[in-house]
Amino acid sequence: xxxxxxxxxxxxxxxxxxxxxxxxxxxxxxxxxxxxxxxxxxxxxxxxxxxxxxxxxxxxxxxxxxxxxxxxxxxxxxxxxxxxxxxxxxxxxxxxxxxxxxxxxxxxxxxxxxxxxxxxxxxxxxxxxxxxxxxxxxxxxxxxxxxxxxxxxxxxxxxxxxxxxxxxxxxxxxxxxxxxxxxxxxxxxxxxxxxxxxxxxxxxxxxxxxxxxxxxxxxxxxxxxxxxxxxxxxxxxxxxxxxxxxxxxxxxxxxxxxxxxxxxxxxxxxxxxxxxxxxxxxxxxxxxxxxxxxxxxxxxxxxxxxxxxxxxxxxxxxxxxxxxxxxxxxxxxxxxxxxxxxxxxxxxxxxxxxxxxxxxxxxxxxxxxxxxxxxxxxxxxxxxxxxxxxxxxxxxxxxxxxxxxxxxxxxxxxxxxxxxxxxxxxxxxxxxxxxxxxxxxxxxxxxxxxxxxxxxxxxxxxxxxxxxxxxxxxxxxxxxxxxxxxxxxxxxxxxxxxxxxxxxxxxxxxxxxxxxxxxxxxxxxxxxxxxxxxxxxxxxxxxxxxxxxxxxxxxxxxxxxxxxxxxxxxxxxxxxxxxxxxxxxxxxxxxxxxxxxxxxxxxxxxxxxxxxxxxxxxxxxxxxxxxxxxxxxxxxxxxxxxxxxxxxxxxxxxxxxxxxxxxxxxxxxxxxxxxxxxxxxxxxxxxxxxxxxxxxxxxxxxxxxxxxxxxxxxxxxxxxxxxxxxxxxxxxxxxxxxxxxxxxxxxxxxxxxxxxxxxxxxxxxxxxxxxxxxxxxxxxxxxxxxxxxxxxxxxxxxxxxxxxxxxxxxxxxxxxxxxxxxxxxxxxxxxxxxxxxxxxxxxxxxxxxxxxxxxxxxxxxxxxxxxxxxxxxxxxxxxxxxxxxxxxxxxxxxxxxxxxxxxxxxxxxxxxxxxxxxxxxxxxxxxxxxxxxxxxxxxxxxxxxxxxxxxxxxxxxxxxxxxxxxxxxxxxxxxxxxxxxxxxxx
Ligand SMILES: [Zn+2]
Numbered sequence: 001x002x003x004x005x006x007x008x009x010x011x012x013x014x015x016x017x018x019x020x021x022x023x024x025x026x027x028x029x030x031x032x033x034x035x036x037x038x039x040x041x042x043x044x045x046x047x048x049x050x051x052x053x054x055x056x057x058x059x060x061x062x063x064x065x066x067x068x069x070x071x072x073x074x075x076x077x078x079x080x081x082x083x084x085x086x087x088x089x090x091x092x093x094x095x096x097x098x099x100x101x102x103x104x105x106x107x108x109x110x111x112x113x114x115x116x117x118x119x120x121x122x123x124x125x126x127x128x129x130x131x132x133x134x135x136x137x138x139x140x141x142x143x144x145x146x147x148x149x150x151x152x153x154x155x156x157x158x159x160x161x162x163x164x165x166x167x168x169x170x171x172x173x174x175x176x177x178x179x180x181x182x183x184x185x186x187x188x189x190x191x192x193x194x195x196x197x198x199x200x201x202x203x204x205x206x207x208x209x210x211x212x213x214x215x216x217x218x219x220x221x222x223x224x225x226x227x228x229x230x231x232x233x234x235x236x237x238x239x240x241x242x243x244x245x246x247x248x249x250x251x252x253x254x255x256x257x258x259x260x261x262x263x264x265x266x267x268x269x270x271x272x273x274x275x276x277x278x279x280x281x282x283x284x285x286x287x288x289x290x291x292x293x294x295x296x297x298x299x300x301x302x303x304x305x306x307x308x309x310x311x312x313x314x315x316x317x318x319x320x321x322x323x324x325x326x327x328x329x330x331x332x333x334x335x336x337x338x339x340x341x342x343x344x345x346x347x348x349x350x351x352x353x354x355x356x357x358x359x360x361x362x363x364x365x366x367x368x369x370x371x372x373x374x375x376x377x378x379x380x381x382x383x384x385x386x387x388x389x390x391x392x393x394x395x396x397x398x399x400x401x402x403x404x405x406x407x408x409x410x411x412x413x414x415x416x417x418x419x420x421x422x423x424x425x426x427x428x429x430x431x432x433x434x435x436x437x438x439x440x441x442x443x444x445x446x447x448x449x450x451x452x453x454x455x456x457x458x459x460x461x462x463x464x465x466x467x468x469x470x471x472x473x474x475x476x477x478x479x480x481x482x483x484x485x486x487x488x489x490x491x492x493x494x495x496x497x498x499x500x501x502x503x504x505x506x507x508x509x510x511x512x513x514x515x516x517x518x519x520x521x522x523x524x525x526x527x528x529x530x531x532x533x534x535x536x537x538x539x540x541x542x543x544x545x546x547x548x549x550x551x552x553x554x555x556x557x558x559x560x561x562x563x564x565x566x567x568x569x570x571x572x573x574x575x576x577x578x579x580x581x582x583x584x585x586x587x588x589x590x591x592x593x594x595x596x597x598x599x600x601x602x603x604x605x606x607x608x609x610x611x612x613x614x615x616x617x618x619x620x621x622x623x624x625x626x627x628x629x630x631x632x633x634x635x636x637x638x639x640x641x642x643x644x645x646x647x648x649x650x651x652x653x654x655x656x657x658x659x660x661x662x663x664x665x666x667x668x669x670x671x672x673x674x675x676x677x678x679x680x681x682x683x684x685x686x687x688x689x690x691x692x693x694x695x696x697x698x699x700x701x702x703x704x705x706x707x708x709x710x711x712x713x714x715x716x717x718x719x720x721x722x723x724x725x726x727x728x729x730x731x732x733x734x735x736x737x738x739x740x741x742x743x744x745x746x747x748x749x750x751x752x753x754x755x756x757x758x759x760x761x762x763x764x765x766x767x768x769x770x771x772x773x774x775x776x777x778x779x780x781x782x783x784x785x786x787x788x789x790x791x792x793x794x795x796x797x798x799x800x801x802x803x804x805x806x807x808x809x810x811x812x813x814x815x816x817x818x819x820x821x822x823x824x825x826x827x828x829x830x831x832x833x834x835x836x837x838x839x840x841x842x843x844x845x846x847x848x849x850x851x852x853x854x855x856x857x858x859x860x861x862x863x864x865x866x867x868x869x870x871x872x873x874x875x876x877x878x879x880x881x882x883x884x885x886x887x888x889x890x891x892x893x894x895x896x897x898x899x900x901x902x903x904x905x906x907x908x909x910x911x912x913x914x915x916x917x918x919x920x921x922x923x924x925x926x927x928x929x930x931x932x933x934x935x936x937x938x939x940x941x942x943x944x945x946x947x948x949x950x951x952x953x954x955x956x957x958x959x960x961x962x963x964x965x966x967x968x969x970x971x972x973x974x975x976x977x978x979x980x981x982x983x984x985x986x
Contacts, residue, residue, distance in 0.1 A: 109191060115199075128150045131149075134271070158203050161196065161198070162260075174210060177208055226247070228243070242322070249496065268307070272320060274300070276300070278320050281321075286305055308391070312434050330370075332370075350403035358455045388423070398844035408812055408846075421453075438493050446512045469512075480505045520619070521563065572614060588644070597661055619652070620650050622643065623650065651683060651691070653694075669708050677712075688723075719759070722775045736749070743977065747980040760780055803818065803819075823857050828862060831854065855888040855891065867884070882921060895926065920958075928958070939962060
């Protein structure tokens with residue numbers, strides 16, 4: 001943070017002096033205890049601290065903080081000149097979206113009308129600094145804290161508003177910069193808005209600092225949000241507890257009252273009181289520890305952490321635990337540590353190695369050094385998301401960070417590397433430069449989801465991550481964005497629960513895909529330069545997408561590549577959906593035309609699905625040199641280009657790097673199919689995958705006859721690459737699911753068996769050494785078992801029985817298949833033994849596999865019992881509910897039971913899973929293979945009565961999926977069955 005900044009014609013200087021106050025006496029809560037503490041303290045010559053009353057304590061705190069800010073008047077919104085806009089201008093609302101009208105009916109906790117009608121805080125408040133002392137009590141589950149917030153206002157006011165959620169405020173004290181107390185005339189809390197309104201007797205004047213002291217109480221929860229408790233069992237079989245925070249998007253306010261909006265950045269000086277059996281971690285390194293046992297309880301210590309840089313509330317974090325750690329240093333000397341329960345610390349080496357290398361990669365790629373002195377990564381036994389990018393203190397669920405080289409599969413190791421790289425990308429993109437408001441979340445998440453692949457690709461080249469990128473990001477995002485119930489990546493959100501609804505595949509995967517496409521247009525060098533410029537000029541500040549586009553445009557201009565990035569990218573971020581590119585050839589001339597990709601149930605009058613166009617960077621390769629890419633712009637509805645006569649065939653959307661689909665005229669499909677069948681390696685693996693993905697999808701929405709993708713599939717007998725196989729199997733798995741009770745299923749299963757037999761025979765069960773070969777083997781063996789290939793099932797069940805008897809350990813890459821097959825074809829005793837092994841396992845990746853495998857049971861009683869376990873947190877941790885339900889829903893008998901279970905336990909699931917956004921994916925898993933009108937009306941009837949809150953989009957997406965399934969069956973089921981019968985002897 002620069003020591004001076006210019007803004008609004010004033011020059012302000014931060015001259016904050018460190019001046020700590022050890023005013024912790026009141027944190028024990030009861031006066032008797034305070035008196036005892038005071039007496040003890042008097043004996044030990046520390047009377048100043050302990051003899052003060054609670055009110056005095058808070059006054060001391062505030063006076064000191066206020067005086068320390070005597071000259072300091074930082075204006076956070078002063079911005080250096082560069083590629084940015086002077087002021088935040090909200091982007092126009094995407095078409096079809098309305099801003100929620102403020103309700104006039106917000107009430108206070110005492111039932112009066114709440115004076116502020118907006119879910120957003122007043123624009124005139126600017127926090128500067130928080131001093132927070134907090135004690136998470138792991139015995140009583142109480143949370144106690146006191147704090148001083150220094151802030152200023154930009155206009156005269158007699159009220160301020162801040163956020164608070166489930167906290168009891170015991171005392172407020174407001175002082176001006178000279179230490180003079182300002183009377184708070186009234187205070188109100190509004191539960192619905194999660195706000196506190198404080199009205200002062202006199203005015204607060206612009207650009208003067210004030211300090212608000214607050215004492216508060218709350219509780220640690222088990223909801224995996226705010227400050228919560230987690231636990232693990234140590235080697236002595238004792239349960240050990242830890243306190244963890246998770247604040248994104250709006251849970252910092254559940255830990256301490258604050259101005260909880262991402263643009264209200266401030267510095268944080270955090271102190272944590274904890275028992276001496278534990279230690280505390282926070283965003284910054286420890287400054288000092290002091291014994292506070294005299295004043296509080298024996299054995300209590302207080303850790304003071306260095307003051308943070310300017311940052312958003314949602315990135316504040318702390319952990320109180322007794323973990324072990326391993327440490328390394330980046331090449332620039334930043335300390336990187338991984339923390340895990342002592343028994344599991346040996347599984348942290350892979351993460352430490354990846355994190356250290358990824359930090360070096362990002363410092364080089366971004367051209368901006370990591371701004372903090374340390375980075376900690378913590379494996380948390382109970383964690384709702386995959387991980388959280390808290391600045392300097394990244395938290396992960398165990399399976400997303402711990403790797404046992406002997407026991408963790410290749411796929412899981414890759415997942416760990418990806419999650420680490422994702423969170424570390426946020427340390428710059430998100431933490432250093434932050435979105436102004438949550439409607440720009442996609443830029444944070446899209447960017448991290450793109451960079452995670454580039455980073456891992458760079459540090460482990462032979463994993464071929466960029467081919468896998470299309471599989472995991474582009475294809476999944478296209479599949480969701482074709483629904484009429486999708487949404488634009490830039491979407492208006494206000495309410496906290498609405499904010500949570502946009503942490504979805506559109507923000508993450510479509511965001512990542514369109515950035516990948518843009519990098520292709522600009523070239524990596526320009527992209528990097530624009531990014532460095534963006535981070536440099538906006539560091540510690542907040543931005544909107546336009547700031548980023550502007551920096552990229554400048555970088556392009558400096559390289560004589562005049563691309564107006566905003567004009568292009570607005571077409572991809574402000575409207576939902578994506579283009580379908582029609583291609584036809586007239587001798588030398590190729591006609592290119594775009595239309596919005598049609599969703600089956602789109603209502604043409606629907607304002608949310610305007611008939612739009614995109615600025616499409618069209619790429620293609622030709623038969624002359626399939627490794628050479630050509631590019632052209634499709635800016636309007638159509639464009640033509642010329643190819644030499646010698647071009648026999650061409651394939652559009654090279655390597656599926658563009659976020660669109662391609663529909664060729666019939667003869668061109670035939671040519672491309674021919675290439676696949678006769679000489680498939682003349683196209684890259686990504687191009688082969690992209691042809692399959694487009695052909696299947698176009699058939700699904702009724703544009704392409706099913707015979708085209710089916711004929712194409714025949715080339716798979718020769719395919720030995722992971723990405724095309726994974727793409728094909730994803731589509732075939734979908735068809736198997738919706739045909740599971742239909743007559744065409746038999747033909748399809750026979751056809752798939754024929755396709756995979758050659759590659760199954762070649763790969764077999766022998767252990768592979770190459771990374772991508774291992775991934776392919778896992779795909780093929782898993783498919784072989786799923787479609788009932790007898791040799792595959794026998795081998796898997798044989799290995800399962802060997803494992804069950806604890807005789808032979810199974811190779812990590814075969815475990816998922818072996819465990820799930822063993823359970824699927826096993827009995828209750830197999831299930832119970834596996835359950836017992838799950839309880840005993842200390843390997844998080846192993847636990848995850850076992851949790852999934854147990855959902856493969858075919859016995860309805862076992863399935864039902866397993867589903868019911870999810871309602872008992874002693875059996876299934878709440879972080880794992882989704883894994884369990886998802887795996888049960890994947891198998892045929894389990895699917896029906898899952899839907900029944902969801903309906904019967906709707907309210908309980910809403911509670912344990914933390915709301916509709918968490919159970920949306922469960923609903924989707926339970927309904928995604930439904931394909932009859934009867935099922936559709938049953939689901940519709942249930943949702944019409946259930947309380948779905950802001951989750952209507954997720955549920956609408958489930959309903960649309962069922963309608964699409966019905967549509968496909970009516971249109972293509974018979975054609976598919978007949979084609980397979982006539983062309984494959986199945
Ligand atoms: Zn993220």
